[in-house]
Amino acid sequence: AIPADTPPAAAHKALPDAQTVTSVRHWTDRLFSFRVTRPRSLRFRSGEFVMIGLMGDNGKPLLRAYSIASPAWDEELEFYSIKVPDGPLTSKLQHIQPGDEIILRPKPVGTLVHDALLPGTRLWLFATGTGIAPFASLMRDPETYERYDQIIMMHACREAAELEYGRELIESLPEDPLIGEMVGDKLKYYPTTTQDDFAHKGRITDNLTSGKVFADLGLPPITPGADRGMVCGSLGFNTDMKAVLEGFGLREGANSDPAEYVVEKAFVG
Protein backbone atom coordinates (compact mmCIF):
# COMPACT_ATOMS: atom_id res chain seq x y z
CA ALA A 1 0.00 0.00 0.00
CA ILE A 2 1.11 3.55 -0.67
CA PRO A 3 1.73 5.48 2.56
CA ALA A 4 -0.64 8.37 3.02
CA ASP A 5 2.18 10.93 3.27
CA THR A 6 3.77 10.04 -0.09
CA PRO A 7 4.19 13.33 -1.98
CA PRO A 8 2.56 13.63 -5.40
CA ALA A 9 4.82 12.86 -8.35
CA ALA A 10 5.20 16.56 -9.15
CA ALA A 11 6.96 17.17 -5.83
CA HIS A 12 9.86 15.08 -7.15
CA LYS A 13 10.83 18.12 -9.20
CA ALA A 14 11.93 19.99 -6.10
CA LEU A 15 13.95 22.56 -8.06
CA PRO A 16 12.24 25.20 -10.20
CA ASP A 17 13.66 25.23 -13.76
CA ALA A 18 15.67 22.08 -12.97
CA GLN A 19 18.13 20.69 -15.52
CA THR A 20 20.19 17.53 -15.15
CA VAL A 21 23.99 17.49 -15.15
CA THR A 22 25.28 15.17 -17.91
CA SER A 23 29.06 15.53 -17.47
CA VAL A 24 31.66 17.34 -15.41
CA ARG A 25 35.35 17.95 -16.12
CA HIS A 26 37.87 19.43 -13.71
CA TRP A 27 40.69 21.25 -15.48
CA THR A 28 42.67 22.55 -12.51
CA ASP A 29 41.95 22.85 -8.79
CA ARG A 30 40.39 26.23 -9.64
CA LEU A 31 38.57 25.51 -12.92
CA PHE A 32 35.88 23.10 -14.11
CA SER A 33 33.37 22.77 -16.92
CA PHE A 34 30.07 20.92 -16.99
CA ARG A 35 27.21 20.10 -19.32
CA VAL A 36 23.50 19.99 -18.53
CA THR A 37 20.32 19.10 -20.36
CA ARG A 38 18.82 21.94 -22.39
CA PRO A 39 15.20 22.99 -21.98
CA ARG A 40 13.42 22.31 -25.27
CA SER A 41 12.08 25.83 -25.38
CA LEU A 42 15.44 27.57 -24.71
CA ARG A 43 16.61 29.67 -27.66
CA PHE A 44 19.71 31.83 -27.31
CA ARG A 45 22.25 33.71 -29.39
CA SER A 46 25.83 32.43 -29.11
CA GLY A 47 27.68 34.63 -26.58
CA GLU A 48 24.72 35.19 -24.26
CA PHE A 49 24.47 34.28 -20.57
CA VAL A 50 21.81 32.85 -18.27
CA MET A 51 21.32 32.64 -14.52
CA ILE A 52 22.15 29.24 -13.09
CA GLY A 53 22.62 27.89 -9.58
CA LEU A 54 21.55 25.61 -6.78
CA MET A 55 18.99 25.70 -4.02
CA GLY A 56 20.50 27.55 -1.05
CA ASP A 57 20.40 26.30 2.52
CA ASN A 58 17.67 28.87 3.22
CA GLY A 59 15.43 27.25 0.61
CA LYS A 60 15.91 30.10 -1.85
CA PRO A 61 17.65 29.63 -5.22
CA LEU A 62 21.28 30.81 -5.21
CA LEU A 63 21.87 32.02 -8.77
CA ARG A 64 24.76 33.58 -10.69
CA ALA A 65 25.21 34.72 -14.27
CA TYR A 66 27.03 32.20 -16.46
CA SER A 67 27.89 32.55 -20.11
CA ILE A 68 26.67 29.64 -22.18
CA ALA A 69 29.88 28.07 -23.55
CA SER A 70 28.14 25.73 -26.00
CA PRO A 71 26.87 26.85 -29.41
CA ALA A 72 23.21 27.47 -30.19
CA TRP A 73 22.95 24.23 -32.20
CA ASP A 74 24.10 21.96 -29.36
CA GLU A 75 21.39 19.87 -27.73
CA GLU A 76 23.04 20.31 -24.32
CA LEU A 77 24.32 23.42 -22.53
CA GLU A 78 27.93 23.80 -21.41
CA PHE A 79 29.35 26.10 -18.73
CA TYR A 80 32.90 26.91 -17.62
CA SER A 81 33.43 28.00 -14.04
CA ILE A 82 35.99 28.91 -11.47
CA LYS A 83 35.89 27.31 -8.01
CA VAL A 84 36.00 29.83 -5.21
CA PRO A 85 36.66 27.94 -1.94
CA ASP A 86 34.37 30.24 0.07
CA GLY A 87 32.19 31.35 -2.85
CA PRO A 88 28.50 30.95 -1.92
CA LEU A 89 27.66 29.15 -5.17
CA THR A 90 30.89 27.74 -6.62
CA SER A 91 32.00 26.17 -3.32
CA LYS A 92 28.96 23.88 -3.79
CA LEU A 93 28.63 23.85 -7.56
CA GLN A 94 32.14 22.41 -7.96
CA HIS A 95 30.91 19.16 -6.36
CA ILE A 96 28.10 18.46 -8.88
CA GLN A 97 28.05 15.02 -10.50
CA PRO A 98 26.26 13.62 -13.54
CA GLY A 99 22.62 13.02 -12.58
CA ASP A 100 22.48 15.97 -10.16
CA GLU A 101 20.10 18.83 -10.86
CA ILE A 102 20.90 22.52 -11.16
CA ILE A 103 18.57 25.48 -11.57
CA LEU A 104 18.64 27.23 -14.95
CA ARG A 105 16.52 30.30 -15.59
CA PRO A 106 15.76 30.19 -19.34
CA LYS A 107 16.17 33.94 -20.02
CA PRO A 108 19.36 34.41 -22.07
CA VAL A 109 20.76 37.97 -22.40
CA GLY A 110 24.07 39.65 -23.16
CA THR A 111 26.08 41.98 -25.36
CA LEU A 112 28.72 39.60 -26.78
CA VAL A 113 26.56 38.83 -29.80
CA HIS A 114 27.05 39.29 -33.52
CA ASP A 115 24.08 41.67 -33.74
CA ALA A 116 25.88 44.23 -31.55
CA LEU A 117 28.72 44.61 -34.08
CA LEU A 118 28.73 46.30 -37.47
CA PRO A 119 29.93 44.13 -40.37
CA GLY A 120 33.71 43.71 -40.56
CA THR A 121 36.34 41.34 -41.94
CA ARG A 122 38.22 40.29 -38.79
CA LEU A 123 36.76 39.42 -35.40
CA TRP A 124 39.04 39.66 -32.36
CA LEU A 125 38.01 37.75 -29.24
CA PHE A 126 39.81 38.93 -26.09
CA ALA A 127 39.46 36.92 -22.86
CA THR A 128 41.16 36.46 -19.53
CA GLY A 129 40.50 33.41 -17.36
CA THR A 130 36.92 32.07 -17.54
CA GLY A 131 36.08 34.99 -19.84
CA ILE A 132 36.69 32.57 -22.71
CA ALA A 133 33.28 30.92 -22.04
CA PRO A 134 31.11 33.09 -24.34
CA PHE A 135 33.78 32.74 -27.05
CA ALA A 136 33.72 28.94 -26.67
CA SER A 137 30.13 29.32 -27.88
CA LEU A 138 30.88 31.83 -30.65
CA MET A 139 33.88 29.85 -31.96
CA ARG A 140 31.54 26.87 -32.46
CA ASP A 141 28.85 28.91 -34.22
CA PRO A 142 28.77 28.70 -38.05
CA GLU A 143 27.55 32.32 -38.18
CA THR A 144 30.94 33.47 -36.85
CA TYR A 145 32.66 32.00 -39.93
CA GLU A 146 29.96 33.26 -42.29
CA ARG A 147 30.39 36.83 -41.03
CA TYR A 148 34.19 37.09 -40.86
CA ASP A 149 37.22 36.16 -42.97
CA GLN A 150 39.40 35.75 -39.88
CA ILE A 151 38.76 35.18 -36.19
CA ILE A 152 41.57 35.76 -33.70
CA MET A 153 41.18 34.33 -30.20
CA MET A 154 43.51 35.96 -27.65
CA HIS A 155 43.32 34.28 -24.24
CA ALA A 156 45.52 35.18 -21.27
CA CYS A 157 45.80 33.34 -17.98
CA ARG A 158 48.36 33.37 -15.22
CA GLU A 159 49.36 29.72 -15.71
CA ALA A 160 49.52 27.42 -18.74
CA ALA A 161 47.20 24.85 -17.10
CA GLU A 162 44.46 27.47 -17.05
CA LEU A 163 44.56 27.66 -20.85
CA GLU A 164 43.76 23.95 -21.33
CA TYR A 165 39.96 24.18 -21.66
CA GLY A 166 40.30 26.68 -24.49
CA ARG A 167 43.28 24.98 -26.11
CA GLU A 168 41.56 21.60 -26.31
CA LEU A 169 38.38 23.13 -27.67
CA ILE A 170 40.14 25.23 -30.32
CA GLU A 171 42.45 22.42 -31.44
CA SER A 172 39.46 20.11 -31.90
CA LEU A 173 37.53 22.56 -34.09
CA PRO A 174 39.11 21.80 -37.49
CA GLU A 175 38.15 18.11 -36.98
CA ASP A 176 34.61 18.97 -35.87
CA PRO A 177 32.15 17.14 -38.17
CA LEU A 178 29.66 20.02 -38.08
CA ILE A 179 31.78 23.16 -38.43
CA GLY A 180 35.32 21.89 -39.08
CA GLU A 181 35.21 22.81 -42.76
CA MET A 182 33.92 26.31 -42.05
CA VAL A 183 36.65 26.90 -39.46
CA GLY A 184 39.43 25.79 -41.81
CA ASP A 185 42.35 28.11 -41.16
CA LYS A 186 40.14 31.14 -40.43
CA LEU A 187 40.60 30.82 -36.68
CA LYS A 188 43.89 32.02 -35.20
CA TYR A 189 44.63 31.22 -31.58
CA TYR A 190 46.99 33.37 -29.51
CA PRO A 191 47.20 32.07 -25.93
CA THR A 192 49.53 33.75 -23.45
CA THR A 193 50.49 33.31 -19.83
CA THR A 194 51.45 36.15 -17.53
CA GLN A 195 53.19 34.17 -14.77
CA ASP A 196 54.26 30.76 -16.17
CA ASP A 197 56.87 30.05 -18.82
CA PHE A 198 55.06 29.50 -22.11
CA ALA A 199 55.52 29.90 -25.88
CA HIS A 200 53.91 33.35 -25.79
CA LYS A 201 53.79 35.54 -22.74
CA GLY A 202 52.25 38.78 -21.60
CA ARG A 203 49.01 40.60 -21.00
CA ILE A 204 46.65 40.97 -23.96
CA THR A 205 46.68 44.75 -23.55
CA ASP A 206 50.48 44.89 -23.72
CA ASN A 207 50.70 42.52 -26.70
CA LEU A 208 48.27 44.77 -28.59
CA THR A 209 49.83 48.14 -27.75
CA SER A 210 53.37 46.89 -28.42
CA GLY A 211 52.24 45.39 -31.73
CA LYS A 212 53.71 42.01 -30.74
CA VAL A 213 50.58 40.03 -31.56
CA PHE A 214 50.33 41.58 -35.04
CA ALA A 215 53.97 40.76 -35.74
CA ASP A 216 53.66 37.21 -34.37
CA LEU A 217 50.52 36.45 -36.42
CA GLY A 218 51.54 38.42 -39.50
CA LEU A 219 48.41 40.57 -39.35
CA PRO A 220 47.99 44.32 -39.92
CA PRO A 221 47.20 46.42 -36.83
CA ILE A 222 43.57 46.85 -35.76
CA THR A 223 41.58 49.47 -37.69
CA PRO A 224 37.93 50.52 -37.30
CA GLY A 225 37.27 49.82 -40.97
CA ALA A 226 38.10 46.11 -40.84
CA ASP A 227 38.31 44.92 -37.25
CA ARG A 228 35.69 44.06 -34.66
CA GLY A 229 36.31 43.10 -31.05
CA MET A 230 34.61 41.28 -28.21
CA VAL A 231 36.04 41.60 -24.69
CA CYS A 232 35.34 39.37 -21.68
CA GLY A 233 37.41 39.36 -18.52
CA SER A 234 37.90 40.97 -15.14
CA LEU A 235 36.76 44.55 -14.52
CA GLY A 236 40.32 45.87 -14.72
CA PHE A 237 40.97 44.01 -17.96
CA ASN A 238 37.74 45.24 -19.52
CA THR A 239 38.49 48.84 -18.59
CA ASP A 240 42.03 48.67 -19.94
CA MET A 241 40.87 46.90 -23.12
CA LYS A 242 38.31 49.61 -23.82
CA ALA A 243 41.10 52.20 -23.76
CA VAL A 244 43.28 50.05 -26.04
CA LEU A 245 40.48 49.51 -28.57
CA GLU A 246 39.37 53.15 -28.47
CA GLY A 247 43.04 53.95 -29.13
CA PHE A 248 42.73 51.96 -32.39
CA GLY A 249 39.65 54.04 -33.21
CA LEU A 250 36.98 51.44 -32.36
CA ARG A 251 33.72 52.47 -30.61
CA GLU A 252 31.71 50.44 -28.14
CA GLY A 253 28.49 48.95 -29.50
CA ALA A 254 25.33 47.49 -28.00
CA ASN A 255 22.39 45.38 -29.15
CA SER A 256 20.41 48.57 -29.82
CA ASP A 257 23.36 50.46 -31.32
CA PRO A 258 25.91 48.24 -33.09
CA ALA A 259 29.48 49.54 -33.44
CA GLU A 260 33.02 48.10 -33.56
CA TYR A 261 33.49 46.38 -30.20
CA VAL A 262 31.49 45.02 -27.25
CA VAL A 263 32.40 44.20 -23.64
CA GLU A 264 31.05 41.98 -20.90
CA LYS A 265 32.41 41.15 -17.48
CA ALA A 266 33.43 37.54 -16.93
CA PHE A 267 31.21 36.22 -14.19
CA VAL A 268 32.52 34.79 -10.96
CA GLY A 269 30.86 32.83 -8.18
Ligand code: A2P
Ligand atom coordinates in the same frame (compact mmCIF):
# COMPACT_ATOMS: atom_id res chain seq x y z
P1 A2P B 1 48.63 39.37 -14.61
O1 A2P B 1 49.09 38.02 -14.15
O2 A2P B 1 49.69 40.19 -15.22
O3 A2P B 1 47.84 40.11 -13.55
P2 A2P B 1 43.08 37.20 -12.81
O4 A2P B 1 43.26 35.75 -12.45
O5 A2P B 1 43.70 38.16 -11.84
O6 A2P B 1 41.69 37.55 -13.20
O7 A2P B 1 43.93 37.40 -14.14
C1 A2P B 1 43.73 36.60 -15.27
C2 A2P B 1 44.65 37.10 -16.36
O8 A2P B 1 44.26 38.44 -16.72
C3 A2P B 1 46.10 37.18 -15.91
O9 A2P B 1 46.89 36.72 -16.98
C4 A2P B 1 46.28 38.66 -15.65
O10 A2P B 1 47.61 39.10 -15.86
C5 A2P B 1 45.39 39.28 -16.68
N1 A2P B 1 44.96 40.63 -16.29
C6 A2P B 1 44.44 40.99 -15.09
N2 A2P B 1 44.15 42.31 -15.08
C7 A2P B 1 44.49 42.79 -16.30
C8 A2P B 1 44.44 44.09 -16.90
N3 A2P B 1 43.95 45.16 -16.24
N4 A2P B 1 44.88 44.21 -18.18
C9 A2P B 1 45.37 43.14 -18.85
N5 A2P B 1 45.44 41.89 -18.34
C10 A2P B 1 45.02 41.72 -17.06
